[in-house]
Structure formats: structure tokens, C-alpha cells
Amino acid sequence: MKKVAFYTLGCKLNYSETSTIGRIFQERGFEKVEFTDTPDIYVINTCSVTDNADKKCRKIVKEAQKHSPNAFITILGCYAQLKPKEIAEIPGVDAVLGAAEKFQLVDILDGFTKKEKAEVYASPISEANTFHNSYSFGDRTRTFLKVQDGCDYSCSFCTIPLARGNSRSDTIENVVRSANEIAESGVKEIVLTGVNTGDFGLQDGERVETFFDLVKELDKVENIERFRISSIEPNLLKDEIMEFVAQSNRFMPHFHIPLQSGSNKILKLMRRRYQRELYADRVSKIKALMPHCCIGVDVIVGFPGETEEDFIETYNFINGLDVSYLHVFPYSERENTLAPEMPGKVSIKERNRRADMLRILSEKKKRYFYEQNIGKEFTVLFEDDVKDGIMEGWTENYVRVAAKYDPVLVNEMKHVRLTGINAAGLMEAEETYTEVLKH
Ligand code: SF4
Numbered sequence: 001m002k003k004v005a006f007y008t009l010g011c012k013l014n015y016s017e018t019s020t021i022g023r024i025f026q027e028r029g030f031e032k033v034e035f036t037d038t039p040d041i042y043v044i045n046t047c048s049v050t051d052n053a054d055k056k057c058r059k060i061v062k063e064a065q066k067h068s069p070n071a072f073i074t075i076l077g078c079y080a081q082l083k084p085k086e087i088a089e090i091p092g093v094d095a096v097l098g099a100a101e102k103f104q105l106v107d108i109l110d111g112f113t114k115k116e117k118a119e120v121y122a123s124p125i126s127e128a129n130t131f132h133n134s135y136s137f138g139d140r141t142r143t144f145l146k147v148q149d150g151c152d153y154s155c156s157f158c159t160i161p162l163a164r165g166n167s168r169s170d171t172i173e174n175v176v177r178s179a180n181e182i183a184e185s186g187v188k189e190i191v192l193t194g195v196n197t198g199d200f201g202l203q204d205g206e207r208v209e210t211f212f213d214l215v216k217e218l219d220k221v222e223n224i225e226r227f228r229i230s231s232i233e234p235n236l237l238k239d240e241i242m243e244f245v246a247q248s249n250r251f252m253p254h255f256h257i258p259l260q261s262g263s264n265k266i267l268k269l270m271r272r273r274y275q276r277e278l279y280a281d282r283v284s285k286i287k288a289l290m291p292h293c294c295i296g297v298d299v300i301v302g303f304p305g306e307t308e309e310d311f312i313e314t315y316n317f318i319n320g321l322d323v324s325y326l327h328v329f330p331y332s333e334r335e336n337t338l339a340p341e342m343p344g345k346v347s348i349k350e351r352n353r354r355a356d357m358l359r360i361l362s363e364k365k366k367r368y369f370y371e372q373n374i375g376k377e378f379t380v381l382f383e384d385d386v387k388d389g390i391m392e393g394w395t396e397n398y399v400r401v402a403a404k405y406d407p408v409l410v411n412e413m414k415h416v417r418l419t420g421i422n423a424a425g426l427m428e429a430e431e432t433y434t435e436v437l438k439h
Pocket of ligand 1: 151152153154155158159160161195196233
């Protein structure tokens with residue numbers, strides 16, 4: 001039995017796809033092993049958003065060769081689609097597969113026999129037009145379920161449409177079937193994942209279903225206790241979705257909404273499809289419906305043309321929003337996008353300074369959000385990671401709760417009262433029935 005090991009860079013979507021490719025290998029009689037377990041084959045799933053994607057890819061290939069010098073090394077994922085030839089030149093790489101080919105790799109690379117030169121199978125991205133169902137499983141307590149892929153937007157900083165192709169989706173029927181399958185394996189929480197998740201419902205360029213239809217149908221899947229919407233564009237977060245989530249017991253009060261900038265001038269240069277007023281309106285509406293809701297924000301700082309005044313406008317805008325945490329990204333040039341050609345380049349040092357300022361603001365926002373939840377009761381789903389005898393779990397509204405490790409708690413839902421924030425910034429809690437979780 002040949003052994004295969006995986007390495008994933010990047011986002012939840014990549015994790016769900018690596019996991020699915022792993023199951024394809026297992027169905028075909030391969031054994032899935034750890035990276036260090038001298039596998040016969042390595043599959044490295046790359047990301048194009050990661051800074052220094054090339055450097056990281058080389059490093060992982062080197063590590064793989066160290067652990068298993070004769071292994072067949074395959075590279076796939078977004079970076080493989082964007083730069084197949086460059087990757088094929090990396091010493092040790094045996095095959096590179098693009099977006100349209102990655103799920104067929106066991107057939108394409110029949111036998112995984114090393115050749116003199118790396119094999120490249122990467123069709124133009126326009127050929128990546130089918131949807132391949134994927135979900136992560138066995139790696140985490142939560143499962144990331146891919147419901148949508150690709151993106152038809154053209155944000156001027158983003159390379160994802162070039163790496164993943166046009167927007168396309170699974171059908172509601174298939175997603176519900178996958179959710180039931182996942183439930184049978186004992187998973188309690190599903191995170192809905194996509195490139196532009198709110199754009200769910202396009203089949204061959206035609207809108208046949210909507211994200212709201214999907215949410216309503218998934219809400220009926222009885223054996224999944226929690227669904228989380230991983231990220232949704234503000235212009236696609238419709239009132240009906242917020243109102244539905246507010247009354248649902250299965251959809252968690254947690255939204256992650258990319259903002260990217262709090263300056264309308266920069267939003268326009270970024271080619272985003274909303275202005276800051278719409279964003280503020282979405283946040284107010286959510287909070288009016290669900291005061292305890294957690295709201296995460298993505299922000300890019302140092303975009304070309306962003307002056308100090310524009311940045312301060314963003315800072316003040318976010319400071320005034322009732323949001324719970326930020327994911328901050330210093331702007332980073334990507335080939336074949338419009339932004340690098342724009343005037344007003346911001347120095348790397350300045351990008352990092354602005355990012356640091358927003359990261360401090362994020363800590364303050366998070367602290368404030370956590371403090372507002374102290375004394376309240378929630379249900380925590382505990383995960384299976386243990387560090388220094390401490391395990392963690394998440395409340396409905398994404399407050400991270402620490403507890404003394406107890407194997408019985410893994411993948412269990414416990415009703416708790418939040419008692420205070422510890423030195424590590426995690427919430428402590430006591431069970432509202434018998435066990436005291438506070439350590
Ligand atoms: S919405 Fe914009 S940032 Fe998001 S994937 Fe599409 S093009 Fe990229």
C-alpha cells in the first residue's frame with residue numbers, strides 16, 4: 001500500500017479540498033500518513049494570497065525531501081495554477097496540477113512514477129468551470145464545507161479569480177446531503193466556506209438558487225447543531241439573511257464581513273461593490289437584531305493612494321463600529337492585478353505601521369466584546385487541541401473559552417456562564433450544571 005502525506009497552505013477552502021483529495025487517495029487504496037512518516041507521495045496544496053508563496057513552496061519541498069528523499073512530490077492549489085512553470089523548476093518537484101486537474105490527480109499521475117522532468121498539467125483557468133464538492137474531516141472538531149468556488153468580482157488587489165476561476169456552486173440538494181453525511185460522522189459544527197460564499201447559487205453562469213435558500217434548507221438538517229457562515233461580502237448580506245440567522249437555533253450569531261477600507265475613495269479604487277455607509281448599516285442592523293452577535297472584519301492597509309488622512313478615516317470608521325475583531329492585512333502587490341499600476345505607492349514600513357495600529361484596535365475591540373459577555377450564559381463546543389493542559393472551545397458568538405483539559409469534553413457542547421478573561425486573553429467559564437470548568 002503506497003503512503004501519501006499532505007501539506008496545506010492558505011485558507012479554509014484549501015483545507016477542505018486537501019481533506020477531500022485525501023479521501024480520494026484512501027478510496028483508491030492509498031494510506032494517508034503524517035508528513036514525517038516517510039510517505040511515497042507528497043501532495044502540497046499552495047496558496048496565492050500567502051506572501052512569499054514561492055519561498056514557502058520551496059521550503060516545504062525541501063522538508064519533504066529530507067523526510068522521504070525518494071517521494072513523488074506533487075504541487076497543486078492556487079499558486080500552482082498561477083505559476084505552473086516556475087513551480088515545475090523547483091528542484092524535487094515531480095508534478096504540478098492546476099485548478100481544473102487537482103481532483104483528478106490519482107488518475108492523471110497514474111502510478112506516481114518519477115520522470116526526468118516535472119510533469120505540468122495546468123489548463124487555462126477558464127477550464128476550471130465545474131464544482132467539486134469538498135469538506136474537511138478528521139482534522140478538526142468543526143468541518144469546513146465548501147459550498148461555492150471562484151469569483152466573478154474584479155477587486156483590483158485580488159488574484160483569486162485568476163487562480164480559482166468564475167463563480168460556481170454546489171446545488172442545495174448536494175450541500176444538504178453532505179451536511180447529513182458529516183452529521184453521521186459525529187461532527188457538530190459546519191462552517192460554510194467559499195471564495196465568495198454569498199454569491200452561492202450560480203450554475204454555468206446562471207443564478208438558479210440563492211445563498212438565502214441554502215441557509216433555510218440547511219437550518220432543517222437536524223443532526224448538525226451549529227452552522228457558521230465563514231465570510232460574506234457586505235453587499236450580499238441581505239436583510240433576510242440577518243433576520244433568519246437572528247431567529248435560527250442552528251445558524252450562529254457570528255458574521256465575518258470584509259470591509260477592506262473605511263474610505264470611500266479607497267473602496268472605489270479597490271473596485272469594491274459598496275461604500276462605507278452600507279457597511280455601517282449592515283453592522284447596525286445585525287446588532288439591532290442580535291446584540292450579542294460577533295462581527296469580524298477584514299481590512300487592507302497601505303493600498304496604493306491611501307494617504308495618512310484616508311487611513312485615519314478608516315481607523316476612525318472602524319473605531320466607531322460595533323465590531324468584535326479585525327483581520328488586518330498590509331497591502332501586498334499581486335501580479336496581473338490593477339492595483340500595482342496605481343499611483344501613490346505606500347512604503348512597506350508605512351503599511352506595517354498602519355497594520356500595527358489596526359491590530360491594537362482589534363485587541364481593544366475584542367476585549368470590549370468579551371467583557372460585554374461576562375456573566376452571560378452560552379453553550380461551548382470544545383475542540384480537541386490541547387496546550388499545556390488547557391483545551392479551548394467556542395461559544396455560539398465565537399468567544400474562545402479555555403478549560404482544564406478533560407478528554408470527555410472533546411466535541412461536547414456544555415452550557416456555561418462566562419466568568420472572566422484570563423491573562424492569555426481567553427474567556428473562563430463555569431458550567432451551569434455540575435462541573436466547574438474554571439482552572
Ligand atoms: S470578492 Fe474581491 S477580494 Fe473577494 S475573491 Fe472576489 S475578487 Fe477577490
